[in-house]
Amino acid sequence: MGKENLTSRTSVRYNKTMAAEKERNYICIDLKSFYASVECVERGLDVMTTRLVVADPERSDKTICLAVSPALKALGIPGRCRVFEIPKGIDYIMAPPRMQKYLDYSAEVYAIYLKYISKDDIHVYSVDEAFMDVTEYLSLYHMTARELGQTIIDDIFATLGLRATCGIGTNLFLTKVALDITAKHSPDFIGELDEKSYRETLWEHRPLTDFWRVGPGISKRLATYGMMTMKDIAHGNEDLLYKLFGVNAELLIDHAWGRESTTIADIRNYSSQSRSLTQGQVLMKDYSFEEGLVIAKEMMDVMCLDMVDKELVSKSFTLSVGYAKNTPVPGVHGSFSLDTETNASFILIPEIAKLYSQLVNKDYLIRRMYIVSNNVVPEEFMQYSFFVSPEDIERDKKVQKAVLEIKNKFGKNAILKGLNFEPGATTRDRNNQIGGHKA
Structure with missing residues (x-):
């Protein structure tokens, strides 16, 4: 079966999905500079103004900083730098990592999520990030997705002193992109996207590596063929994309259009055929x-x-x-x-x-x-x-x-x-x- 037919199947699949299912609403909450925030809270300091890195002082100055506070990032210090890369003239606190402490805080944050959302509708993506399907909760709480997201991150700050950002979207991909890109430029640190606003605001966004699941290798291969933006990919030669990326091209094309069919229910129901x-x-x-x-x-x-x-x-x-x-x-x-x-x-x-x-x-x-x-x-x-x-x-x-x-x-x-x-x-x-x- 040719790629043209495969693309047609993709389009039909999405049309059926959109017609048969209620549009879903997702939020993704990320704890801002999580490890650094925990260390600041434990010291009674404000993570937004305190210059702090989480790194092991017993290791060499080539050790990677596990977290850098926003105050240091504002000075141009990258989030995953090595200790020796921090300019000598900058005063800062070096906090030794305490992984069990961070896991304990993460568990407390999860307990806050459970005050609002069932565990069946939560997908923990990492120690400091979680997706939530809030579709059925908006009418229950008489809130918009933005209001519910704001309520949860306010609760996290009031309870634990940790700051958080929030992405909102109509599918998991858009939710993650709203968190990673849109929320960073929002005064309330909440980003919101649907397929239409995604194409209007981010189709021309560069670099491509800012987008979820687009790494430097993929970006470099796309650039070789003049595809520098998601709009370029969406309107690109699909035969070429399949030649470059195989079956993964379907996911790349879907994301270029702002589409993602996988749900949290799909993730929870997934079972690998083999384990290691x-x-x-x-x-x-x-x-x-x-x-x-x-x-x-x-x-x-x-x-x-x-x-x-x-x-x-x-x-x-x-x-x-x-x-x-x-x-x-x-x-x-x-x-x-x-x-x-x-x-x-x-x-x-x-x-x-x-x-x-x-x-x-x-x-x-x-x-x-x-x-x-x-x-x-x-x-x-x-x-x-x-x-x-x-x-x-x-x-x-x-x-x-x-x-x-x-x-x-x-x-x-x-x-x-x-x-x-x-x-x-x-x-x-x-x-x-x-x-x-x-x-």
Whole structure:
């Protein structure tokens, strides 16, 4: 079937959707400079006037700032700069990250959302951002979407002292664009778009990377063919777009016209056909081959505990290793497979060590490492191997469950292995972190 017919199907789909369904109203609320705001609130300071960055002072000045307050952004400091990029003449507070504190605040914000909107109509997009389908609530509260959004962000500020911005739209794409672009130029930090106003106000907007899901790579490829704006894409050669982006061109074209058919109900009902678990870390320094082997073993040990805790097993595992900066060769990537699914550490740790030794060049330093447990399935699907005693499998599982019980009761560092004390080991430090930063 040709692309012309596919485009026709898209148009028919939208016409049917618009005719059959009530127009929906969405809001998306974003907590302004969230981590920096929490640190200012905790210190009794105003985030709009306080010069503050969230960064770990124990790391080098090359560490990335997790958040920058609006007062510093007003001086031209980008939101994700490195500490050394902040001009020396600027006085500011450096707040060490407290990830658990931020999660606690995020939970309190979510509790405020639940005062107004059912959890079934909320999609938490990130720790500081959430979409809400408010279609059925506007008549209930006798409010417009703008009034409801304002009420919620006022409640957040009154309750927690956190400032927020709000995007409003007739679909999820327009809501996100209203938040990311329109709200920034609104005196009340609320942006509102429908398909008509989107085309009237943002079709000529540049750069394209300001729009949701348009990254630098996509923007650069479009620019090569003279497409610099959403209007250019909307009126562009569709055959060319499909040639450049494949099936993803349909989404790009839809967004260029301000269309998006996915709803929060669709997101909540989505179920992936396959599942995987991942362990990964960017190391604090360049590691030798031997130190990297310790990391690989530690990460697989943590992966095994995670699988036992979730009652999952797998028979396929992938290792990816990235070398240090300026290494003349790319990183390496490989997998191993077993005859049956397992989560037994006495099987998987030696296997990952073997794969690591096969893949990694001993002459190069290491900076990144990821382990993926592919296509995990529930334990009840596991079959015993002809090559491993069932008694050994059960013994390992009992030990792992005992370890989990101790860690859950007394803390992750309450019980450790000798492996965790070898040179280069990171598990002890990572047990006190959330998302790679201090808890």
